[in-house]
Amino acid sequence: VSDIDAQHPVDLESKRFSIRKPAVRCDKQGEQPDAERLQAAMQAFVKDMGRAAAVYMESCIHCGNCAEACHFYVQTGDPKYTPIWKLEPFKQAYKREAGPFAWLYRALNLKHPVTVGELEEWQSLLYDSCTVCGRCTMICPMGIDIASLISQARHGMFAAGLVPHELWAVAERAEREGSPLGATPKVLKERVEWLADDYEVEVPLDRAEAEVLVTFSSIEIMKYPESLVATAKILNHAGYAWTLSTKGYEATNFGLLSGNAAWQRDMTMKLIDAAVACKAKVLVLPECGHAYTGLRWMGANIYGKPLPFRVLHISEFLAENVQNGRIKVKQVPKSLTFHDPCQVSRRGGAVGAPRVVLQALGVELRETRDHGSLNWCCGGGGGVVTIHRADELRYRAFEIKMKQLDATGAELTVTSCANCRQTFDDGQAHFKWGRTMGSLLELVAENLQG
């Protein structure tokens, strides 16, 4: 364990949190021979192949439209970033091994067997240059949900031991320690004590019973601890019986991002078990995009039955409580633009919630040209922000976002995803950009009445 930690030390000094830039990359895990890697990849990919994925695999008409929706292609003009191309080896494997005419493809050798070399070549396309933002789904004339296929292909890649160094390292740490960035239960307790003292706010921890279980992203715990304070202030203001749980607090799920279904399950079950243990009626997810996908839309399926509690993103929780009057806010006489986190808005269906909150705050909302379900991703989602070799490409994608936000001329810029926020912090430093990305949650906490 100490060897792994020494090889992959967490970097909590830079603008975005990941592991330190590896001197020597190790993008191939394990010692198994190539044949085993390949078999594992194909089995993981085909094993998970449900009806919807099979429909998508059969339906592409090679129109290339998806390229036009992808920030990585639009900014570079490099055709290899065409979203559907990122799945090419898996499309080939599907046709040859699992499709309705697989026997024909094999008999006539119409599709050659995929090689480990090809999978290695495609690693950067599946991980570095796809944020799983799903904008390509919005343009596909066949309605193919390419992002869901990318996630499935990542399962194959993880099974083959072909995950980018940094993403594997943070995922492994999350599985082992309970947090990808070292926010262990001990660290959480220390942080909570420190914040409760410094900010004079009550932060209940490990209550036996609570109506609301609050969870956080390790990015918030380690980089934006003000978010913990803001959450506590709001929950106390609204008068909820709430708690944090050291048994289940980490909402990020690097099992999901890296493609390890078993680790995804472990991370999800910690949250579910913690909520069940304290008899929570509501589990509030933090300002984190993929946490919403991971628990709101996938959690019950991992649990194997409906969850005995509601799952709300913090922006939904705020919207609900602003509307029912439990959260009362002061007016903020400023112009503001909002960055939609892809997993919450486009892929999560919660486009309206942050806008309800912003309306209650009385801000002059200036939307970017593309917003809501058609927003441009910040470039850091899907684990991309952790991968050092992807930095230059990520910055290119980020330029779109900067231009669109600047064009609004708004005084404030906020989002409701800590991962987007750290991507903005990093982009801001890189481009010496004048805007700082703020948090919707913190904006509400700063403007509570009374």
Next chain:
Amino acid sequence: VALLDIARGPALWASLAMCFVGIAWRLWGILRRPVKPDWSMPRSTATTAGALRMIVRRMWHHETFRERTLLSSVNAYAYHIGLAVVFFGFLPHIGFIRRLTGLSWPAVPGWLFIVAVGAVFVGLGWVLIARLSNPVLKLLSNFDDYFSWVVTILPMVTGMAVISLALDQPYPAQPLNPVPVAIHLLSLELLLVWLPFGKLSHAFLVFVSRGYTGAAFARKGAEL
């Protein structure tokens, strides 16, 4: 005459059979795949409506993509509608369908047929040029794309060779030049045989694919 008899007889029935059996096989190959129950609390249960809405919604791009996809969308509509007009609106084709099914309808005017033919040739020509010159399309394209293009344009080309009377005149049941007519029919039969196997299957998969995403997104309350 022998070739025409084959084209109108066994070859036609064999190609139609292959087309329908192939489509059924392909759909079965997809639909036999497992569907896991979704236990997440739905934001909306109107998933069928979502599927139908998606099928309609994706007939046109979102406004934000207009700059980048307008020309290809307009072109796709031009040659798809053109193909439909040519196949279903040309008097001899209606006669052909009537002999097969007993159904018939009025033919389109001659000028509209000519416009439709023009739209198909220009549109498919553009598609091929784009596929050969656009870096994204070049990268994505494989045998299926080019062969599907060939089997689509072939009935148009062979059809041009058999137009010998005024466009709005009924053609005799026994053509004056049976061999070109037989070749025209055989080219259509090639298209029917290929349809279930290659990308031309988007003719039916488009409803399945859009429908699945529409239902899933409606369940989440996401925009289509």
